[in-house]
Amino acid sequence: MKKLLFLLVFTVTPIVLFADIKIGALFSVSGPASFLGLPEKNTLEMEVEKINKSGGINGEKIKLYIYDTKGNDAETRKKFLRLVNKDKVIAVIGPTRSGSTLAIKDLAKKFHIPVISCASSDKIINPLYKEVFKVAPSDGHAVEKIYEYLINKGLKNIAILTAQNGFGYSGREALIRLAKKMGLNIVADEKFKDTDKDMKSQLSKIAEKNPDAIICWGVGPAPAIIAKNFKELGLKSLLIMSHGVASKKFIELAGDAANGIIFPAGRLIVADQLDDTDKFKKLLLSYKSEYENTFHSPVSTFGGHAYDAIHILVKVLRNNGKDANSIIKGIESIKNHLGTYGEFNFSENDHNGLSKDAFIMVKIEKGNWKLIK
Incomplete structure (x- = not known):
C-alpha cells in the first residue's frame, strides 16, 4: 500500500x-x-x-x-x-x-x-x-509621420482615399483631425470598399482637385488596385500609402505600380539599412x-x-x-x-x-x- x-x-x-x-x-x-x-x-x-x-x-x-x-x-x-x-x-x-x-x-x-x-x-x-x-x-502615429514628411517637402494640399472598414474609418478620422492640427488642407475625401475592383472613378474625382499628395488608407488587395489605377491614369501627385501595405505581398500585387510609393512602416523591413548604432538593429x-x-x-x-x-x-x-x-x-x-x-x-x-x-x-x-x- x-x-x-x-x-x-x-x-x-x-x-x-x-x-x-x-x-x-x-x-x-x-x-x-x-x-x-x-x-x-x-x-x-x-x-x-x-x-x-x-x-x-x-x-x-x-x-x-x-x-x-x-x-x-x-x-x-x-x-x-x-x-x-x-x-x-x-x-x-x-x-x-x-x-x-x-x-x-x-x-x-x-x-x-x-x-x-x-x-x-x-x-x-x-x-x-x-x-x-x-x-x-496607432493610426494617429502613422498620420503624424506622413504629415511631417509632407510639411518638410512643402506639400500642404492633400486628398484622402480610405477603406470602408475599421482600419479605414480610424485612419480617416486621424487624417482629418491631424490635418487641422498640423495645417494641411484636405481638398478631396473619397472612400472605397475592400471588394472594389477598380477605383479610377474616385481617383479621377481626386485629380480634379490637383492635390500635392494622395494618401490611401487600407490593407489587402484594394490598395494594390489603387496603385495600378493611379499609374494607368497618369496622375502626377505623390502617392502615399498607410502602414497597411508593409508587406511584400503588396509589391507582388501592385507590380511595377508599387515603385515610387511612400509609406510609414516599422524598421523591420529595412533592418539591414539601419545604422549599426541603432538600438533595434540586432533584434530585428x-x-x-x-x-x-x-x-x-x-x-x-x-x-x-x-x-x-x-x-x-x-x-x-x-x-x-x-x-x-x-x-x-x-x-x-x-x-x-x-x-x-x-x-x-x-x-x-x-x-x-x-x-x-x-x-x-x-x-x-x-x-x-x-x-x-
Missing part, C-alpha cells in the same frame, strides 16, 4: 507543478487579410516553440490555441468565445484586423480576459478597457534571419506584432503571475521594452506604449524597400 501511494504521488505531482499555460490567438490566416495573419501565426508558433524548448515559463510549457478568423468579425467573436469557454485560455493574442478586434472588445471586458491585439486602430484603446492592449502603433536582424530561414518567405512587420505580443506577455507571466489582474497590471508596468516596432512604455492610461517614433518612412524602389533618411 505504501509503495502504491508513493507511485501515485510520484506520478501526479509533476502534472500539478507543471501544468500548461494556455494562451489563445486569433489571426486572419485565410481570406483577404491572410498576408497579415499568416506571418503572425508563423511567428507565434516559432517563438513559443523556442520558449518551450528553453524551459517554458517558470518550468511550465505554453499550450497554444490558434484559430483562423478568416478576417470576419462574426467568426472572430465565435472563436473568442470558444477560447474563453472551451479552451480556458488566460490571455488572447490578436486579432489581426482592427474591425475584428473592435468586435471582441466588449467580450474581453465581459469575461475579463487580457487581449493583446495586433491591429492598429486608435479605437481599440480609446475608449480604454483595462483588458485590451495593442502592439501595433535576428528575428528576420530566423523567420526567413524557417519559413523561406520574406519577413513581415505584421509578423513582428505577434513577436512583440508574445514576448511582452511572457515577460509579464514570468514576473507577475497568471491571473487576469496580474497580467493587466504587469503589462501596464512595462517600460523600455524593445520590440520589433519600437520601444514600449505602457501605463494605466496608455495601452499601446508606442509613439510616432515607432515609424520610419519608406519608399518602394525596383520592387524593394528603401529607407528614407
